[in-house]
Amino acid sequence: MKAAIIGATGYTGFELIKILLKHPKIQISSITSDTYAGTPYSALYPQLTEIFDKEIEPNDYEKVANNSDIVFLCLPHAASMEAANFFYQKGKMVIDLSADFRYSETTIYETTYKTKHKYPELCKEAAYGIPEIFKKDIQNSKLLGNPGCYPTSIIIPLFPLLKEGLINEEIIADSKSGVSGAGKKPTEKTHFCEVNDDFKPYGVLSHRHESEIDFILKKANANIDLVFTPHLLPITRGIESTIYTKSDKNIDILHQCLFDYYSNSPFVRIYKDGRIPAIKNVANTNYIDIALFKRGEKVVIISCIDNLVKGASGQAVQNMNIMLDFNETLGLL
Ligand SMILES: NC(=O)C1=CN([C@@H]2O[C@H](COP(=O)(O)OP(=O)(O)OC[C@H]3O[C@@H](n4cnc5c(N)ncnc54)[C@H](OP(=O)(O)O)[C@@H]3O)[C@@H](O)[C@H]2O)C=CC1
Numbered sequence: 001m002k003a004a005i006i007g008a009t010g011y012t013g014f015e016l017i018k019i020l021l022k023h024p025k026i027q028i029s030s031i032t033s034d035t036y037a038g039t040p041y042s043a044l045y046p047q048l049t050e051i052f053d054k055e056i057e058p059n060d061y062e063k064v065a066n067n068s069d070i071v072f073l074c075l076p077h078a079a080s081m082e083a084a085n086f087f088y089q090k091g092k093m094v095i096d097l098s099a100d101f102r103y104s105e106t107t108i109y110e111t112t113y114k115t116k117h118k119y120p121e122l123c124k125e126a127a128y129g130i131p132e133i134f135k136k137d138i139q140n141s142k143l144l145g146n147p148g149c150y151p152t153s154i155i156i157p158l159f160p161l162l163k164e165g166l167i168n169e170e171i172i173a174d175s176k177s178g179v180s181g182a183g184k185k186p187t188e189k190t191h192f193c194e195v196n197d198d199f200k201p202y203g204v205l206s207h208r209h210e211s212e213i214d215f216i217l218k219k220a221n222a223n224i225d226l227v228f229t230p231h232l233l234p235i236t237r238g239i240e241s242t243i244y245t246k247s248d249k250n251i252d253i254l255h256q257c258l259f260d261y262y263s264n265s266p267f268v269r270i271y272k273d274g275r276i277p278a279i280k281n282v283a284n285t286n287y288i289d290i291a292l293f294k295r296g297e298k299v300v301i302i303s304c305i306d307n308l309v310k311g312a313s314g315q316a317v318q319n320m321n322i323m324l325d326f327n328e329t330l331g332l333l
């Protein structure tokens with residue numbers, strides 16, 4: 001199968017290319033960026049010298065469509081919707097890494113992103129790409145909204161526990177991310193001097209991922225009351241989320257619920273013996289590591305992912321494997 005990557009020069013594009021180069025059933029047919037059209041990819045990312053020197057093409061979607069079966073969109077929010085519609089109408093399989101197709105209810109997207117959605121009917125056809133929870137939807141879909149990185153780290157541990165009614169719906173999620181989560185272009189908030197030697201929250205009570213987490217956890221029949229606070233860590237990659245809630249159930253019941261729900265999920269690792277997940281253990285992998293602790297009624301859940309792999313490009317490939325009926329782990333282990 002031939003895969004094209006639109007917006008290939010950014011961090012998720014680079015990560016996707018590294019993964020797809022190891023994938024036994026995928027050939028990368030087109031990589032695009034208007035800024036760098038004509039440049040060999042390895043000139044931008046010298047790590048791939050003599051490994052992937054393919055020339056970057058301009059965003060000529062007609063040309064890309066003629067030469068691809070699957071299209072990955074690694075574009076910013078709002079820029080993706082037009083491209084997704086174009087390739088979908090051409091019969092291509094579309095995997096969008098932005099937020100444009102994460103909400104089947106367009107009004108919530110529009111309120112959260114302060115952007116009018118041009119294709120609300122398409123949003124209803126898109127699957128939300130957490131394979132461990134929505135595999136059936138993903139199998140039947142040709143358009144996929146790949147989840148946000150923070151939501152991936154929070155939804156996976158909470159979904160089964162809420163679905164079984166084992167934990168309180170009042171939840172605090174305290175998350176920390178490496179700076180690559182903000183993309184390749186430095187801003188006033190993310191350039192080296194601002195981030196180095198510091199650690200701070202941002203988007204307090206206003207981060208757009210709060211609505212994504214809330215929207216998806218409602219599918220577990222939970223009406224959650226969530227406070228989500230992201231923080232910027234002075235590291236390149238990785239997310240750690242510490243999630244607080246309450247439960248009147250024994251910790252063994254909570255553990256068993258997670259083990260049962262994820263028994264066939266190759267990328268979910270649940271620690272049961274007091275080990276504490278750490279970013280180092282999941283960096284550059286598609287794993288999510290989870291541990292759960294309890295004292296009295298208080299529950300503390302810790303999860304770690306790599307924002308660029310399980311939080312973006314790895315999960316996108318995992319979704320592609322499922323959409324194409326390949327083994328879920330191809331290219332990812
Ligand atoms: N970074 C992360 O950890 C995660 C990111 N995401 C999402 O994935 C998407 C890509 O993120 P990331 O790779 O980090 O972003 P980057 O900023 O690193 O890269 C963005 C890419 O999109 C291109 N681009 C930017 N604006 C436009 C436009 N208006 N039209 C066409 N192309 C454009 C850029 O091309 P050019 O070469 O021209 O600059 C570049 O190739 C975003 O929606 C992001 O929110 C999701 C989960 C995690």
Ligand SMILES: CC(=O)N[C@@H](CCC(=O)OP(=O)(O)O)C(=O)O
Pocket residue numbers: 097098099147148149150177178179180181182183230232311
């Ligand atoms: C560190 C950092 O800035 N992170 C990004 C989240 C990146 C991500 O995964 O989310 P989207 O795909 O929804 O953009 C942020 O807080 O906006």
